[in-house]
Amino acid sequence: MGKILEVNGPLVKLELPETVIGEQVRVGRIGLVGEVIGRDGETALAQLYEDTAGLKPGEVAEGLGWPLSVELGPGLLNAIFDGVQRPLNAVWEQSGDRIARGVAVPSLPRDKRWHFVPDPHRRAETPLAGGDVLGTVQETESILHRILTPPLVHGELLELAPEGDYTVDEVIGRVKRHDGRIEKLHLFHRWPVRTPRPFKHRDHAVKPLITGQRILDTFYPLLKGGKAAIPGPFGAGKTMLQQQIARWCNAEIVIYVGCGERGNELTDVLEFMPELKDPHTGRPLMERTLLVANTSNMPVVAREASIYVGITLAEYFRDQGYDVVMVADSTSRWAEALREVAGRLGQMPVEEGYPAYLGSRLAAFYERAGRVETLSGDHGSVTLIGAVSPPGGDFSEPVTSHTKEIIQTFWALSKELADARHYPAVDWLESFSGYVPSAAKWWAENVDPGWETARAEALDLLAESEELQRIVNLVGVEALSSEQRWTLESAGLIKEGLLQQAATDDTDSFASPEKQYALLAALLEIHRQGMKLVKLGASARRLIQMPLLAQARRWKSQHKSEDLAALKDKIARIPAEFEQIALDYAQSGPAA
């Protein structure tokens, strides 16, 4: 037992010899939990996960003997945890509407019984290695929870429980370790959040993550196991875009970490997720979803921890062979929590008050993404999508610029687009993806071999129109040639008919890869047909008045992904529409 020496915001100085850095401590009469971040002589410096008001020097403090860990086992899905994995629903039952300090609730429910089916290949008295599958629990209808041997346990399996219902506390097996010690196995195990979970080796990411959002999938793809960032000023639609990804992406598990964000947004997710169906399995989305919520008004140190709690949970499902997506909203709040603690420690700030290790912490965090061969020989992936909230929308600030160097896919949100209510407000010029060649293979094999060329053609068109727009802004549209005007018009068509996608539009909220490609090909076809006529001397002014252009802008919300036949009919009729104009033109001559 030690005692408190000094209280300074979330930091407390303790007289507590023999504690280890990273160790959990319990402090004060109300039992606030925190972790040791430094030692000096007999004293230890700890950061607490809860508000320290009322704490007095002289009160007790004790080391708990383990680092910040999470409980991994059945009961995770469908849950909402705070930044240190306390289940918020259970906390609500225990302490009411407000989170009282010092509440201790186990992360996984202790009374619930799970139906455990042992793995048929596991036999007593055979070797058992860390990560091996012991058996399964059907946790939700869509997710089979594989019960894993804790990664660091190796030895001989002495016995394994038969099929039956067990709580997470009950012993389901015993292992004799190589050093002779006997280890009990449970449906769950603990893992320290700041240590990446081990795997056999890293693999190449090969499949794109389909989000159903055209600007993402078609233009700036992300792979399963990849790293992406969504930077954007406030009001640019960051949250909406992330929620769309969480809703529609074809991952098997989605982990949403609300790190220092709005309480009502989480409520929104909690209320709408259960009503929505997973477009890929038809089951309620909540069955594959797990939320970690540390809203902006919750204590700052737990905010720093929440990101690690989230990624550890993600790795755990990866180790079961699942494709996991983790959305971290927002990494900027995490960095600010880091900055706040660093500031109180008196560490020398470098840029905008951030500590010098900001870049390396960010890089180490994003490196926990990837597609791997798991210890049990399966394949699983963690895709990491981090939101960044640059102050004033300035992408040169430290968090955005460090992140940009680490990630492969950059979905830059633009205030200008959002102000014009062009959603998703992903800027097609600032964004990039390093995964295009790998994604192209998949699109060629599964959708259409023309994908890569069509994508490039559309992007060229958009870039060219940006140049032209600059000219128009200086001297007006009359200064453009007919070809240029048509290019401008086609780019507008792509922006409104393809890139804009309303999350609230039931028909268009999710677009299958087939629909995405069909629309892309159709709009490019209109562009090419028109350009052909313009090159023959037709006036762009005449073409721009074609009703087809207004109609094509509505196609996206008229045709569901499941039923593209009518859309394909319309596309097939495009050349005929232009032929009519060509005919008129031939009759009335170039003056028209």
Next chain:
Amino acid sequence: MKNIEFRTATSAQGGLIVMAGVPGVAAGSRVQIKDHAGNLRNGLVIRSADDAVLVEVFEGTDELDLERTWVRFLDEPFRLPVSRDILGRVFNGAGLARDGRPPIISADRRDVNGEPLNPAARAYPREFIQTGISAIDGMNSLTRGQKLPVFSGGGLPHNRVAAQIVRQAKLLGEESSEFVVVFAAFGASHADARFFQESFEESGVLNKVVMFLNLADEPVIERLLTPRAALTAAEYLAFDLDYHVLVVMTDMTAYAEALREVAVLRGDVPARKGYPGYLYSDLAEIYERAGRIKNRRGSITLIPVLSMPSDDITHPIPDLTGYITEGQIVLGRELSNQGVYPPVSVLPSLSRLMKDGIGKNFTREDHPHVASQLFASYAKALEVRGLAAIIGAEELSDADRRYLRFAEAFERRFIGQGEDEDRSVFETLNIAWDLLSMLPPEALIRVSEEELAKYHKGGVGSV
């Protein structure tokens, strides 16, 4: 401990005093300081160790000495006594009566810092509040339990807009407002405070208003308590007494500046523009107290007003606020200069909760699309206006000139309205269709074809 007066100050400067030899003082505890003239000052423990306790003095350290300063540690945080009697009363920033009437006596005394609301206990705000202001109701609508700040600048009529919202806010279908109002002013001028007081008086709601005032010439550090005291009162009214509470706070910039002042005194590492790194967390502690709770009838809707230093929306205060609140109503100087009231700059304005509070079953089925179309058309119209400024309006095409006329009419008829004009959301939508009918149907792709058939006034220029 509470009754012992210590005279062990070892240093006093810049609003902070250090006390020696006071063991076991709770962090965040309230402090009472008696100076040599016998005057009482308030303070707060911001750092506590056995050998030295750091105390922040609200009224500052001017005219304090070390020898004749007596300090009592009250061993509790700042608390606000609450009871039904707070309605109609005026308090200072620390929650003491300043209207000359007797203090509130209540056994129920609440920690002004509150406790974080469990996200699992929140209920999502969905009920549309009609403010009677078209630019808000039509395009950036407010819902019950939302926090929607007004971003303004020096000389803009944010106070008048806020007062108009307070006067007119009601749920659809309700006869009159059933809100109670908590009003907090910090760093505000006496004139501003009087303006609100008179506005409440005129509309006869004074007995439904609780005011917390810390004016520009009053202790700066007390400003850190003012919004917290106000929200404590609001939480009591909303979640104990089932009222729908509208909280108006002005001016958050003065609050943040007070926070910076204290941070500098403490020696905190500055982040941007000298503001401490925890400005975001601190603002969030305030803003996030708005909302609704499952199984409770009341709600807190929060409208903080803040002036953007030199109209800069990327300044840390509006910037961080925008990241926490559910949107923002931005007032524009250009519109104001053209005599448009309320000068709401609709493009940078936003209401994040709008999508769930409007449309069929809430307002009218065409509302979401109309709002989206107004945004798109006005954005396009401003582009054309920019172009016209360069090449001259004569050079524009007919279609473009139509947009110019649309922009003009939109600003005058839709955004602009009287200070006492209380438009229903249906009037607002009808005006919107009048204006959209100035544009050809094929230019309106955000509204559906059925809506066009039903509401578009056919072709050009019904205005």
